[in-house]
Amino acid sequence: MSFISFAFHPQINAGISAAGYSTPTLIQLRTIPPILAGRDVLGLAQTGTGKTAAFVLPILQRLLKGPRGKLRVLILSPTRELAEQTHTAIVGLGRQTGLRSMTIYGGVSAVPQIKSLRAGVEMAVACPGRLLDLMGQQAVNLKGIEVLVLDEADRMFDMGFLPDIRRILAALPTPRQTLLFSATMPPEIRSLANEFLRRPVTVDLGVSRPVETVSHAVYPVEQTRKVELLLDILRMSSSGQVLVFTRTKHRAKKLAEQLIKAGLSATSLQGNLSQNRRQEAMDNFRRGRVKVLVATDIAARGIDVTQISHVINYDMPDTADAYTHRIGRTGRMAKLGTALSLVTQEDLPMIRTIERLLGRSLERRKQAGYDAG
Numbered sequence: 001m002s003f004i005s006f007a008f009h010p011q012i013n014a015g016i017s018a019a020g021y022s023t024p025t026l027i028q029l030r031t032i033p034p035i036l037a038g039r040d041v042l043g044l045a046q047t048g049t050g051k052t053a054a055f056v057l058p059i060l061q062r063l064l065k066g067p068r069g070k071l072r073v074l075i076l077s078p079t080r081e082l083a084e085q086t087h088t089a090i091v092g093l094g095r096q097t098g099l100r101s102m103t104i105y106g107g108v109s110a111v112p113q114i115k116s117l118r119a120g121v122e123m124a125v126a127c128p129g130r131l132l133d134l135m136g137q138q139a140v141n142l143k144g145i146e147v148l149v150l151d152e153a154d155r156m157f158d159m160g161f162l163p164d165i166r167r168i169l170a171a172l173p174t175p176r177q178t179l180l181f182s183a184t185m186p187p188e189i190r191s192l193a194n195e196f197l198r199r200p201v202t203v204d205l206g207v208s209r210p211v212e213t214v215s216h217a218v219y220p221v222e223q224t225r226k227v228e229l230l231l232d233i234l235r236m237s238s239s240g241q242v243l244v245f246t247r248t249k250h251r252a253k254k255l256a257e258q259l260i261k262a263g264l265s266a267t268s269l270q271g272n273l274s275q276n277r278r279q280e281a282m283d284n285f286r287r288g289r290v291k292v293l294v295a296t297d298i299a300a301r302g303i304d305v306t307q308i309s310h311v312i313n314y315d316m317p318d319t320a321d322a323y324t325h326r327i328g329r330t331g332r333m334a335k336l337g338t339a340l341s342l343v344t345q346e347d348l349p350m351i352r353t354i355e356r357l358l359g360r361s362l363e364r365r366k367q368a369g370y371d372a373g
Contacts, residue, residue: 003057006032012060015093025050030203032058035179040200042193043181046328049205051181052089055149059123060094062147068098069120071140073147074172076126076165078155080105080275081282083125086151090123099123104140106130107275114139128156128164135171145172153182153189155325159298162188169196183328184321214311214327214337217363218351226342227255229367230314231262233340234292240309241285243329244294247315255314256294266292297322305329313341316350320357323350340365 003016003024024032027045034041035058045051059073066072077083083103090101102116104126110133117124117140124131124140134140148169150156156165178197182189193200221229234242246252249270256268267281267290285293286305297317308330317323330337341362343351355361 001029006036006057008057008061009064009097011064011096012057012093014096015060016057018095019053019092021053025054027051027203027205028054028057030205031055031201034201035059035177036061038177040178040197041180042197042200042202043179044183044185044203045181045205046183046324051151052086053093055151055179055181056086056090056093059147059149060090060097060099063099063122064097066146067144068122070144071117071121071124071142072144073123073149074126074142074145074168075123075149075151076128076131076156076168077105078127078152078159078161080107080127080278082152083127086125090125101125104130104134106133107278110134110137110139117141128161128168132164132167135168142168142171143173145176147177147179148172150178150180150182150192153180153192154184154186154321157186157188162192165192183325214330214339215363216327216339216341216358217365218341218343219365219367221342221344221367223344226314227258229342230255230312231259231264232367233312234259234264237310237338241288241305241307242292242310242312243305243308243326244292244312244314245317245326246294246296249296251315252294252296256292259292259294264292265290266294269293269295297326308337310338310340313339316341316343316347318350320350320353323354324357 001024003013003021008016027043027049031041031043031054035055043051043054063072075086077086083105087101087103100121101123102113102121104113104124106127106129110130114134131140150165156162180193180197219229244255246255252268252270256266259266267284269278269281281293284290311327311330313326317326327339330339351362
């Protein structure tokens with residue numbers, strides 16, 4: 001099946017072709033028709049399955065009819081990086097439509113954002129905090145919102161945005177079309193969906209497990225020898241971008257410095273960086289100027305780099321869901337990926353939890369001289 005079957009406007013088909021899309025992913029096949037029909041949709045699918053295009057394309061189709069220069073679509077995102085990536089997708093797919101999009105997030109001056117709103121846009125991709133600031137200043141008019149998208153809803157809950165989201169939802173007009181996309185479905189998000197979605201079409205593509213295009217393996221190691229082992233692994237993986245996860249931002253910064261000192265091309269993405277430094281780190285990684293990006297879970301939310309070949313857990317995550325989110329950064333859009341974990345004795349209970357989630361044992365790899373027993 002091809003995108004032609006959706007009967008998009010020729011201007012949208014031009015954007016699809018320019019993006020190199022040919023065959024819709026499963027989440028796109030299942031959600032685009034009900035979105036085009038104006039239904040509320042609850043879409044549950046793993047990271048990297050094409051959720052952004054699943055809502056962007058039918059929204060563009062809708063916006064081709066109706067007024068221009070009026071804010072009609074609001075997309076809520078958990079992070080600045082994800083907001084920018086969604087905006088970039090809108091610009092690319094809608095390049096022939098003349099429809100305009102903008103981003104709204106903190107860490108930068110609000111003045112250009114207010115100017116863009118006054119100039120007139122049809123779509124805004126916003127992080128909840130800055131959007132509420134602009135609402136308080138009466139700098140944004142949400143009375144014309146026809147479509148609301150809650151993107152990565154579980155991540156927004158993890159980051160404590162649920163009260164902010166409720167305040168924003170209370171300010172939006174009804175009726176409207178509401179689309180909620182998430183990789184996992186904790187009870188709080190289920191409650192939010194039940195409260196604000198009207199008779200939604202639910203598309204559940206098995207959210208609990210990491211994508212099947214990823215292979216998994218663990219390396220037993222003593223905590224004090226993790227840096228040495230990581231260097232050996234990185235020197236063996238000659239191609240592709242590598243995303244390394246640490247538990248704390250201090251460790252992310254220190255580990256990146258150690259990798260650079262060892263002669264590797266690396267950078268870090270963590271909460272102490274300014275927005276400009278964060279953007280510079282992401283751009284360098286996305287464009288392949290650096291091979292290794294060391295990040296924390298919070299800082300990595302919204303990373304969308306299709307050429308990541310390896311995700312390495314330098315520190316194991318605290319939950320199996322967090323493991324799923326980390327691993328979802330590789331093996332994207334049907335490409336093959338590798339997930340490696342550096343595991344100490346203390347991590348074994350989490351390994352068993354992940355194995356139950358996967359329904360199989362993780363491959364044990366032993367590097368000479370590093371076995372933690």
